[in-house]
Amino acid sequence: MTILIQNGHVIDPLTGRDEVCDVLVRDGKIQKIGTGLPEEAEQVLDASGCYVMPGLIDLHVHFRDPGLEYKETLETGARAAARGGVTTVCAMPNTRPVIDTAEKVADVHARAKKDALVHVIQIGAVTRGQEGKELADIAGMAREGCHAISEDGKSVMNASLYRKGMREAKANGLAVFAHCEDITMVEGGVMNADENAARLGLKGITNSVEDVIVARDILLAKETGVRLHLCHCSTADSVEMIRLAKEEGLPVTGEVCPHHFTLSADDIRENDGNYKMNPPLRSKADVEALKKGLKEGIMDVISTDHAPHSEEEKNQPMEKAPFGIVGLETSAALTYTELVKPGILSIMDMAEKMSLNPAKILGLSDRGSISEGKRADLVVFDPNREYRIDKTTFLSKGKNTPFDGRKVTGDIKYTLVDGKIVYENQALTGGN
Numbered sequence: 001m002t003i004l005i006q007n008g009h010v011i012d013p014l015t016g017r018d019e020v021c022d023v024l025v026r027d028g029k030i031q032k033i034g035t036g037l038p039e040e041a042e043q044v045l046d047a048s049g050c051y052v053m054p055g056l057i058d059l060h061v062h063f064r065d066p067g068l069e070y071k072e073t074l075e076t077g078a079r080a081a082a083r084g085g086v087t088t089v090c091a092m093p094n095t096r097p098v099i100d101t102a103e104k105v106a107d108v109h110a111r112a113k114k115d116a117l118v119h120v121i122q123i124g125a126v127t128r129g130q131e132g133k134e135l136a137d138i139a140g141m142a143r144e145g146c147h148a149i150s151e152d153g154k155s156v157m158n159a160s161l162y163r164k165g166m167r168e169a170k171a172n173g174l175a176v177f178a179h180c181e182d183i184t185m186v187e188g189g190v191m192n193a194d195e196n197a198a199r200l201g202l203k204g205i206t207n208s209v210e211d212v213i214v215a216r217d218i219l220l221a222k223e224t225g226v227r228l229h230l231c232h233c234s235t236a237d238s239v240e241m242i243r244l245a246k247e248e249g250l251p252v253t254g255e256v257c258p259h260h261f262t263l264s265a266d267d268i269r270e271n272d273g274n275y276k277m278n279p280p281l282r283s284k285a286d287v288e289a290l291k292k293g294l295k296e297g298i299m300d301v302i303s304t305d306h307a308p309h310s311e312e313e314k315n316q317p318m319e320k321a322p323f324g325i326v327g328l329e330t331s332a333a334l335t336y337t338e339l340v341k342p343g344i345l346s347i348m349d350m351a352e353k354m355s356l357n358p359a360k361i362l363g364l365s366d367r368g369s370i371s372e373g374k375r376a377d378l379v380v381f382d383p384n385r386e387y388r389i390d391k392t393t394f395l396s397k398g399k400n401t402p403f404d405g406r407k408v409t410g411d412i413k414y415t416l417v418d419g420k421i422v423y424e425n426q427a428l429t430g431g432n
Ligand SMILES: NC(=O)N[C@@H](CC(=O)O)C(=O)O
Pocket: 062, 094, 152, 153, 154, 179, 276, 277, 278, 279, 305, 307, 308, 323, 324, 325
């Protein structure tokens, strides 16, 4: 099977290629890049006016499979990923049961191969059942290709146990993806602790809930030498601590989610469960610090924390609704609209933070770049289309987003996984 992607503006963060040219894909690999490649392919895709980027790699999604399939499945989550230009996802282990053994990792990987349009990497839990009492089968899960362990949804509150888990992760070549939240300090909070929470009569979550665990985890990474990736950072002090850690040469990376750089707590006008996520939307000053951190390269990765829940669960007041919003089908557009269009990031930076850097963190050198011989995981992104986000069109089972009706610029035209088209935007391709 050969596909020629013609006349796109190719953006490759590995080689720095930044020019209009053609990309020839053969048998799942990128075979050739150049201008005026002969039209001998079985299929020709017109990418004129579009960027051609390495397929996006999302280090942080919740596919709820096994056990919570009413919220999402491997199949529906992967469809949402394909629609969002995402070709590899890391699925967090807070499913039912929790993914904490080699067999459970193998089961998800086997089912994903069958049912998912995109590559799914299952992340293993740090502790058995995410109960924080004893370590999960970290070595076994590493053998099955989990690439990282994470207790996402909560922190391992026992620092001694976490340190053991980090040592085990390092010994098995795994990274640790850290959800930073001191659960003893949450005290029933459901949104950022500020005047908005006071106005709505809701309990607040202070920045320190995140910051004290970020500090602790960086110190533990320093001691153990494990590669530490800090998930969904939301505070100015998280950025500052990552800056200091990097200055010290520690193997620490930081992640920001589109909702945390697009919205602030001031956007929460009423008690609406679709604005409830963990960590919460923060102050305008925090939002500015996250953007500055992304611009200055302190923050390495943009991931979604795609967290689908049912309509009934989320159409409740904040006190009752579960934490989390979906993100896979809005992340490229929000990143382009909020960061690239205003000049905070270049399109090259966007490709780096949404593809190359995640690939590096996972230790995957076969993706994250458009260069000859790499896996043909690609996205054709149209930066000109303006539209309003419409949650009724989401392929995800989750419609829980605060972005419904928001105006954005930029849409996915094609997504290719292993050289096959897995998504084609009918509005942009004319349904050929
Ligand atoms: N982010 C969220 O608000 N929720 C996530 C858990 C998590 O990422 O911590 C979920 O699993 O729903």
